[in-house]
Amino acid sequence: MKKEKIAFALQGGGAHGAFTWGVMEKLLEEEVLDIRGFCGTSVGAVNSALIIHGLQKNGVKGAIDLMEKFWKKISLVSAFFLPQPSWVDNHVFNGNMDFSPAYLAFTYWQGYLSPYQFNFFNINPLKDILSELIDFEEIKKSKIKLFVAATNVKKGSCKVFSLDDISLDALIASTCLPFLSQSIEVDGEFYWDGGYSGNPPIYPLIYGTDSKDILLIQINPMWIDEVPRSASEITDRINEISFNANLKAEMRMLNRGYDLEGQVKDVFMQIIISDNILNDLNTSSKINTSWDFLNRLRRAGRSAAEVWIKNEMSFVGKKTSPIINKMFGFVEEDWMKEMIEKPTHHLKNNPIGVGV
Numbered sequence: 001m002k003k004e005k006i007a008f009a010l011q012g013g014g015a016h017g018a019f020t021w022g023v024m025e026k027l028l029e030e031e032v033l034d035i036r037g038f039c040g041t042s043v044g045a046v047n048s049a050l051i052i053h054g055l056q057k058n059g060v061k062g063a064i065d066l067m068e069k070f071w072k073k074i075s076l077v078s079a080f081f082l083p084q085p086s087w088v089d090n091h092v093f094n095g096n097m098d099f100s101p102a103y104l105a106f107t108y109w110q111g112y113l114s115p116y117q118f119n120f121f122n123i124n125p126l127k128d129i130l131s132e133l134i135d136f137e138e139i140k141k142s143k144i145k146l147f148v149a150a151t152n153v154k155k156g157s158c159k160v161f162s163l164d165d166i167s168l169d170a171l172i173a174s175t176c177l178p179f180l181s182q183s184i185e186v187d188g189e190f191y192w193d194g195g196y197s198g199n200p201p202i203y204p205l206i207y208g209t210d211s212k213d214i215l216l217i218q219i220n221p222m223w224i225d226e227v228p229r230s231a232s233e234i235t236d237r238i239n240e241i242s243f244n245a246n247l248k249a250e251m252r253m254l255n256r257g258y259d260l261e262g263q264v265k266d267v268f269m270q271i272i273i274s275d276n277i278l279n280d281l282n283t284s285s286k287i288n289t290s291w292d293f294l295n296r297l298r299r300a301g302r303s304a305a306e307v308w309i310k311n312e313m314s315f316v317g318k319k320t321s322p323i324i325n326k327m328f329g330f331v332e333e334d335w336m337k338e339m340i341e342k343p344t345h346h347l348k349n350n351p352i353g354v355g356v
Contacts (some may be wrong), residue, residue, distance in 0.1 A: 003034040004316040005211040006270075008144070009202055012042025012175070012195045012243070013219040014120035014286030018294040019274050020217045021049050021067050022301020028060045030309060032200055033316070038202060040159070041194035044172040044217070045148040046070070046130065049166070052146055054141045068131055071294055077125045078289035084107075097233070097284040097294045101292045107284075115182045120184050127172050136167050147204035149194030150174045153183050157247070158197035161186075195220075195243045202250050206267055213316045215270040216251075220244050221279050222327055223242050236282045245325030251328035255320070270315060272308045274300075 038048035050070055054063030061267045083102035097103040148161040150173040157344040161170040173184035173191035205214050220243050277300045315321050
């Protein structure tokens with residue numbers, strides 16, 4: 001069977017990236033797609049780099065083994081640096097750490113101490129792990145494209161590091177949560193987590209790969225079933241909305257057939273969603289790196305990939321998934337619907353109103 005070309009857009013979301021691990025593990029095992037590139041943010045960037053480097057070293061087996069090695073190391077090392085779930089959390093709840101004294105103390109002190117105070121020596125275990133697992137000079141030789149998103153602290157803009165300028169610092173910059181880590185300096189500029197400005201950006205895959213299809217692995221819920229009422233629920237929802245905002249804006253434009261410059265683009269968007277799996281998990285679970293929890297997410301990702309292969313892989317190379325329009329193409333305002341159906345003169349020439 002002919003393998004269809006595809007590029008992957010991998011979202012960031014801390015430990016929830018283990019869901020993406022499971023998805024990619026299953027897709028790699030099936031060997032049904034011709035992978036042309038990755039664009040990732042935060043843990044999505046890390047998974048992307050691991051896959052590419054693993055494929056370089058030993059094909060599909062190399063990529064699968066390298067991802068598992070990374071997640072095992074993260075689980076072991078994080079036990080010494082991050083709060084862990086309590087007995088109640090492990091036996092009663094699904095991965096949240098609402099009853100972890102360590103997590104509650106951790107979040108309390110976050111409001112008073114910055115990483116420049118409680119982590120004066122800027123210790124970063126993730127940096128050590130990635131330095132051990134990835135040869136950043138070797139990865140630059142990959143035929144599979146890699147794009148890594150970070151947020152420029154001073155400019156507030158999205159910085160995309162391409163394969164040519166990828167480095168350990170660039171990858172770490174994409175993962176830098178400002179309440180946990182000091183900003184990362186790369187070539188005189190300072191960066192925070194890419195999720196604040198693009199989670200992930202899609203345009204690098206449009207312009208930087210030869211694939212018409214882009215598969216988004218989504219790990220930040222778009223929709224929820226109930227209005228948040230508690231302080232923690234409100235904080236969680238604000239986090240989800242903010243980390244999806246730039247992606248939703250770009251996806252809505254692509255869904256209408258245009259890129260960020262207002263140019264017509266023939267792109268087929270595919271998606272593997274996690275809303276029904278991750279909706280019950282709050283922000284605390286994003287730093288839950290217990291091996292049991294990570295493997296539950298991994299298995300959920302594998303199952304989601306199986307469903308996608310069965311029900312939606314046939315869209316690749318032919319059309320955009322119907323789910324994309326449902327999630328990103330909607331327009332709630334009546335006046336906007338009228339303008340789209342019967343555009344005014346300036347919108348006929350410039351359908352999305354860029355520069356107007």
